[in-house]
Amino acid sequence: MASIQFENISKSFGDTKVLKNINLEIKEGEFLVLIGPSGCGKSTSLRMIAGLENVTSGEILIDGKYVKDVDPSKRDIAMVFQNYALYPHMSIFENMAFGLKLRKVSKQEINQKVNEVAKLLKIESYLDKKPKELSGGQRQRVALGRAIVREPKIFLFDEPLSNLDAKLRQEMRVEIKKLHSLLKTTMVYVTHDQTEALTMGDRIAVMKDGEIVQLDSPQNLYDSPQNQFVASFIGSPQMNFISGEIIELNNQKLFKAKEIELLIDSRHHQFKKLNSGHVTMGLRPEHIYDQYFSEIENDQSKFKAKTVFLENLGASFIAHLEVKGVSLVAQFNRNTKLEIDKDMKVIIDMMQSYFYDIKSGELL
Numbered sequence: 006m007a008s009i010q011f012e013n014i015s016k017s018f019g020d021t022k023v024l025k026n027i028n029l030e031i032k033e034g035e036f037l038v039l040i041g042p043s044g045c046g047k048s049t050s051l052r053m054i055a056g057l058e059n060v061t062s063g064e065i066l067i068d069g070k071y072v073k074d075v076d077p078s079k080r081d082i083a084m085v086f087q088n089y090a091l092y093p094h095m096s097i098f099e100n101m102a103f104g105l106k107l108r109k110v111s112k113q114e115i116n117q118k119v120n121e122v123a124k125l126l127k128i129e130s131y132l133d134k135k136p137k138e139l140s141g142g143q144r145q146r147v148a149l150g151r152a153i154v155r156e157p158k159i160f161l162f163d164e165p166l167s168n169l170d171a172k173l174r175q176e177m178r179v180e181i182k183k184l185h186s187l188l189k190t191t192m193v194y195v196t197h198d199q200t201e202a203l204t205m206g207d208r209i210a211v212m213k214d215g216e217i218v219q220l221d222s223p224q225n226l227y228d229s230p231q232n233q234f235v236a237s238f239i240g241s242p243q244m245n246f247i248s249g250e251i252i253e254l255n256n257q258k259l260f261k262a263k264e265i266e267l268l269i270d271s272r273h274h275q276f277k278k279l280n281s282g283h284v285t286m287g288l289r290p291e292h293i294y295d296q297y298f299s300e301i302e303n304d305q306s307k308f309k310a311k312t313v314f315l316e317n318l319g320a321s322f323i324a325h326l327e328v329k330g331v332s333l334v335a336q337f338n339r340n341t342k343l344e345i346d347k348d349m350k351v352i353i354d355m356m357q358s359y360f361y362d363i364k365s366g367e368l369l
């Protein structure tokens with residue numbers, strides 16, 4: 006187990022700045038997820054921890070020690086990739102044993118460790134097979150097994166599940182998390198999949214254009230996204246963003262967009278920060294309710310909504326609504342009566358709304 010620290014880390018490839026002054030502390034035994042769109046610098050960050058990529062400026066510390074001069078092979082780190090990188094000519098046993106053999110571990114100990122880990126990952130019956138005889142999911146287990154037998158002090162995962170189908174991804178996600186509880190080794194896990202991030206991370210660092218825009222627990226990221234980028238990246242279906250205007254009237258504040266006027270309660274979490282002017286309001290689809298299933302009894306929050314498009318998810322519906330000229334996406338449970346082009350009444354739960362700066366997208 007080890008802690009990892011990024012101290013003012015920047016990285017450029019030629020003139021292209023890929024990482025911009027990153028500061029990050031990954032705790033000993035933590036499961037930290039790095040998430041962000043393609044090209045934001047996730048893999049580069051992992052490769053720098055492993056020592057496979059130089060740092061342009063700043064320092065990386067592992068267990069409080071600068072590692073600039075520590076060779077990758079001496080860092081005691083195991084990496085698991087999307088493409089399993091197994092040796093095709095070796096058996097599964099040999100693939101798993103390879104790293105231990107290099108370290109001159111005794112045959113008896115290798116046997117014991119490989120068998121133990123194979124059992125843990127339920128691949129003990131494939132040990133004599135070659136990688137090509139295995140399915141994608143089984144190969145990924147072997148790649149995991151090969152990393153585990155080495156008992157590294159850090160595991161790095163670079164989108165390890167993105168080649169697997171949805172069902173297998175879900176299974177492996179749970180297994181990797183269980184492995185973490187069992188081994189308690191520090192794990193840094195890169196993904197662009199928000200479900201993986203939310204379900205697996207102790208903390209999640211959301212990256213954009215080479216910067217960490219928010220580092221938080223999954224629940225905090227979901228409940229308090231600090232900017233529009235995070236708000237749109239985490240949550241499915243995506244949060245609604247409505248541009249409009251705050252109007253201060255007497256002692257009241259309203260949000261107005263097209264024909265909608267929404268009263269903002271003085272207990273709203275941002276009430277004191279809202280001044281007259283243009284803003285973007287964020288509202289998650291689950292915070293628009295069917296009036297028949299809502300306990301909010303307030304005519305000012307109730308609106309006529311026309312259903313324009315419906316996506317049936319079985320247990321719920323994603324409804325594309327039009328409310329007084331504003332397009333909104335809502336998520337309703339299956340008991341809601343919905344029909345294309347028909348009107349219904351919805352409640353907009355303003356207490357759950359967010360207000361963002363119209364230009365910077367930062368939470369006001």
Ligand code: ADP
Nearest residue numbers: 018021023041042043044045046047048049050
């Ligand atoms: P991510 O893993 O988040 O998709 P990467 O860390 O792989 O992103 O890459 C970040 C940026 O750095 C991308 O624009 C990519 O093209 C660039 N990049 C990565 N590796 C190299 C390299 N060896 N040479 C030049 N550019 C690179």
Ligand code: MG
Nearest residue numbers: 047048049163
């Ligand atoms: Mg990558």
